[in-house]
Amino acid sequence: MRILITGAGGLLGLNLALQARSDHHVIGVDRCRLAGVPFDQVCVDLLDPGAADRLLEAQRPDWLIHCAALANLEACEADPDLAHRLNADLPGEFSAACARRGVKMAHISTDAVFDGTKGGFYSEEDDPNPMSVYAATKLQSEANVLAANPQAVVARVNFFGWSPSGRRSLSEFFFNNLRAGQACNGFKDVWFCPLFVGDLVETLFGMLEVGLTGLYHVVGSEPLTKYDFGARIARQFGFDEGLIRPVSVEQGGLTARRSHNLRLSVHKLSTALGRDIPTVSTGIGKFYTQFQQGYPQKIQSYPQ
Numbered sequence: 026m027r028i029l030i031t032g033a034g035g036l037l038g039l040n041l042a043l044q045a046r047s048d049h050h051v052i053g054v055d056r057c058r059l060a061g062v063p064f065d066q067v068c069v070d071l072l073d074p075g076a077a078d079r080l081l082e083a084q085r086p087d088w089l090i091h092c093a094a095l096a097n098l099e100a101c102e103a104d105p106d107l108a109h110r111l112n113a114d115l116p117g118e119f120s121a122a123c124a125r126r127g128v129k130m131a132h133i134s135t136d137a138v139f140d141g142t143k144g145g146f147y148s149e150e151d152d153p154n155p156m157s158v159y160a161a162t163k164l165q166s167e168a169n170v171l172a173a174n175p176q177a178v179v180a181r182v183n184f185f186g187w188s189p190s191g192r193r194s195l196s197e198f199f200f201n202n203l204r205a206g207q208a209c210n211g212f213k214d215v216w217f218c219p220l221f222v223g224d225l226v227e228t229l230f231g232m233l234e235v236g237l238t239g240l241y242h243v244v245g246s247e248p249l250t251k252y253d254f255g256a257r258i259a260r261q262f263g264f265d266e267g268l269i270r271p272v273s274v275e276q277g278g279l280t281a282r283r284s285h286n287l288r289l290s291v292h293k294l295s296t297a298l299g300r301d302i303p304t305v306s307t308g309i310g311k312f313y314t315q316f317q318q319g320y321p322q323k324i325q326s327y328p329q
Contacts, residue, residue, distance in 0.1 A: 026050065029086035031071065031119070032093030034058045036188035037133065037222060039324060041090060044226045052084050054093070059189075059327045072110065077118040081126055088233055089130045091119050094163070098137075098283075101159040112162035117169030124174035129236075131229055136183045136217065136244055138164045141284025146248075148290045149240050156282040167240065178232055180243040181289065186222030186312060187321045189328045195219070196312055199255040203264035211252030213271040217287040218244040219254060221308025223315075231298050241297070242289040247304040254305065261313045 026049045032038035033053025039062075042053045046064045053059070057068040069080055071093055081089070094112050095101055101108035116132050123130040137160040138153035155161040167179050185196035192201065196219075202209035220228070220243070228243055249257075252271045259266035274283050291302045315321070 026088060027052065027084070027086045028088045028090065029054065029080070029084050030090050030092060032091075033062075033064075033066065034189060034328065035092060035096070036186060036193045037182075037184065037225070038090075038092040039189055039327065040186055040222045041092065041226050041229070043324070044223065045230070052086065054080065058329055060329045062327050071115055077115065077122045081119075081122045081128060085126075086128055089119060089123055089128050090229065090233075091116055091130065091132045094133070096159070098157055098159045101162065102157065105158045105162075108158050108162045109165070112159070113165035113169060116166040117173050120170040120173040120177050123177065129233055130170070130174060130177040131233055132166065132170045132177060132179045134167050134179050134181045135160060135163045136181050136242070136287045136289050137284060138167075138181065139284055139287060139289075141286040143286060146288045146290040147242070149242060149293055156284055171239065176238050178237045179240045180229060180232070181241070182220065182225060183217055183244045183287065183289075184220045184222045184225045185308070187315060187324050189324055191321065191325050194222075195251065195254065196258055196309075199258040199269070200262065200316075203255075203259050203262070203266075203268055206265070206268065208268045208270060209255070210272045210276070211250075211255040211269040212274045212283075213250055213252040214285050215251045215274050215283060215287070216248050216285065217251065217254075218246070218248050218289055218291075219305050219308070220245040220303065221305070221311050223311055224303040224308055228294075228298070228302065232294075235298065237297055241294045242291050243294060244289045244291060244302075245305045245308065246291050246295070246302040247306065248288040249305060257305070257309055258312075261309050262316075
């Protein structure tokens with residue numbers, strides 16, 4: 026299977042490419058920021074007009090997994106036009122290009138499309154209400170992708186793992202600070218359902234293999250606060266969890282507004298796949314195992 030992965034220099038894209046290469050022919054799309062990767066790499070500026078069509082025509086993949094995005098919430102607030110171009114317009118262009126060629130597409134969206142005012146779990150049928158530029162552009166991307174290609178699958182995600190920069194995920198934020206003995210904030214009033222990136226990769230491939238279409242919540246099956254997540258990281262690595270200050274998200278000094286409740290139901294996904302979705306507890310264990318095996322050093326060696 027030929028798999029084209031955009032955003033191959035990011036946390037999800039690079040983990041996807043590394044995990045998939047043993048069973049598939051992987052082509053990673055990036056801006057020439059990687060060196061020595063064990064998969065094919067194509068250097069493309071996705072902002073160039075017609076880039077999506079040219080890329081698919083040249084590479085002719087069976088599957089496209091579109092991870093490329095401006096994912097930094099503060100950067101999206103600072104440059105909403107760029108955020109809209111990358112996060113909303115480009116996915117629609119890729120979706121249309123896939124539809125014309127019969128390429129199966131998985132598009133990565135976000136749990137942040139909800140405002141967090143609901144008391145329980147959000148399902149795919151609940152109305153989104155994005156609170157930031159990032160969330161608004163990702164919500165628009167969902168509409169653009171499915172309008173252009175109803176056979177595409179859209180995954181709303183929240184994940185953690187080791188990244189090429191070593192600073193991209195919440196798990197790395199807690200790891201870096203706690204290992205250095207530095208105090209850090211943990212939001213006690215923000216609930217979410219993080220999924221270990223390796224489990225996300227396996228789940229995405231399962232979705233493509235059985236031919237799922239439409240919108241799915243692809244997050245962990247276990248909700249917890251961001252403070253509790255940090256405390257679990259501390260306990261797994263033997264760090265001092267007392268260094269984590271339990272604070273409100275409003276005390277975090279962030280520009281982009283965050284939702285307090287991002288508990289998403291995975292019932293639809295679990296039913297469609299016929300299996301349980303992994304928990305954050307098992308994911309943190311895998312995150313720790315990768316650390317023991319030297320995986321962070323490996324993934325951080327690829328950026329030029």
